[in-house]
Amino acid sequence: MSFFAAMNIGFDAKRAYHNNTGLGFFSRVLIRLLADQYPEHTYYLFNPKPGKSFHPEQTNIREVLPQTVLNRLFSSAWRSRWVTRDLVRMDINLYHGxxxxxxxGLPQTGVPSVVTIHDLFPEIYPEQYTPIDVKIYRAKLRYACRNATKIMAISEETKRHIIKIYGxxxxxIDVIYQSCAPAFMAAEPEEKKEAVRQKYRLPEAFFLHVGTIIERKNLLNICKALNQVRNEIPIPLVVVGNDGGFKDKVKAYLKEVQLEDRVYFLSEQLALAGKKPFVATEDLPALYQLATAMIYPSYFEGFGMxxxxxxxxxxxxxxxNTSCLPEIAGTAAWLVDPDSPEEMAAGFRKIYTDVAFTADMRSNGLSNAQRFLPEVYAGDVMKLYQSIL
Incomplete structure (x- = not known):
């Protein structure tokens, strides 16, 4: 519990309400954790338009939508500039982007602020984005880093990039590691796992990949690794994630090597069955825990949830073994060169065949996860808030 006076804390809640990928999950998890662990404060979620992705139950969370016709009509301008009037009017003590x-214009209001920087990918890999997106991202990032009272970086890797690129x-800059939703921290009962297996028609055993299907998530090399062990390991790969424009290339490879029946694109399978093409949030922990292993050989990440x-x-x-991923995984993961399907295949073999080794991996992973406990995460964020008030 905090010993500070009760605060009105404002958040840019666009992604909490409208984003179903990493930034949205990050926003929702943090807001819920703070509201639960520090109930003496009131949390105002500034949302440019009504959304369907977030339904917080806590009574100390308040959604704030643009009120005037002009603000509703130009909701992007309200979020990016005009919202400052509402922050002052509502006596917001601290704002978190x-x-x-x-x-x-936020500095001119006198409201102290924190901005979370997840990564600087548009600065480091501009070729991965359209020129106009690079220009917009760069302007927003530079303004935020220059004008926020404090920066919350989600990894030491991100902090190094902020220092190097922006000086x-x-x-x-405070490095504060994220936490996953508390539901992931508990072992799911066998009946729940079996219900999830049946609901999504999952195989008895499978490797799992979670992430949007884009080039940097490296699904193509995962499939090449699977191809190398196709005659040794008789279990498929289940892919959870929407197509970000790279699926066709992956599927062309699978067709070329006749491996199509060994890779399950779960969103695609659900759509073909006439269901919503995504995994329900409450089913994700059980889905993970059904997997033989989770493979995530991304080329670069801000964190790697x-x-x-x-x-x-x-x-x-x-x-x-690149980007921030060894920082997050510690010594508990099988680390590979993301350009090496051979090293990934070796990991598949080791985990599938060496029972004792795999048991150690499970134990070491559970220990490593303790670094990212929800209460540690929320406490670190609250300490950051209090340091600037």
Missing amino acids: LSHEIPA TAPEK PIIEAMAGGVPVITS
Whole structure:
């Protein structure tokens, strides 16, 4: 519990309400944790338009929508600039930009602010984005890093990039590791896992990959690794994630090597069955825990949440030896060169065949996940808030 006076804490809640990938999950998890663990404060969620992705039950969470006709009509402008008037009017004590940006003019209001920087990918890999997106992201990132009272970086890797690219003073940046939703931290009962297996028609055993199907998530090399062990390991790969424009290339490879029946695109299978093409949030922990291993050999990440979601449930993890991924995985994962299907295949073999080794991986993963406990995460964020008030 906090010993500070009760605060009105504002959040940029666009992604909490409208984003079903990593930034949205990050926003929802943090808001819920703070509201639960620090109920003396009131949390105002500034949302540019009504959304369907977030339904918080806590009574100390208040959604704030644009009120005037002009603000509703130009909701993006309200979120990025005009919202500052509402922050002052509502006596907001602190504002948290949850993903890379704060409203223009916020410093002039006198409201202290925190901005979370997940990554600087548009600066580091501009070729992965359209030129206009790079220009917009760069302007927002630079403004936020220059004008926020404090920066919350989600990894040491991200902090190094902020210092190197923007010349930000290291003492302005706090590294605070995220936590997964608390549901991932508990072992699911066998009946729940079996119900999830039946609901999604999952195989008895499978390797799991979680992530949007884009080039940097590296699904193509995962499939090449699976091809190398196709005659040794008779279990398929289940892919959870929407197509980000890379699925056709992956499927062309699978067709070329006749491996199509060994890779299950879960969203696709659900759509073909006439169901909503995504896994229900409450089913994800059980889905992870059904997997033989989770493979996540991304080329670069800001954090790599699926690593913690898997380890927290006792699932072995294969991930990359690059970017921030070794920082998050610690010594508990099988680390691979993301350009090496051979190293991934070796991980598949070791986990599938060496029972004692796999048991150690499960135990070490559970221990590593303790670094990211929800109460530790929420406490660190609250300490950051209190440090600037």
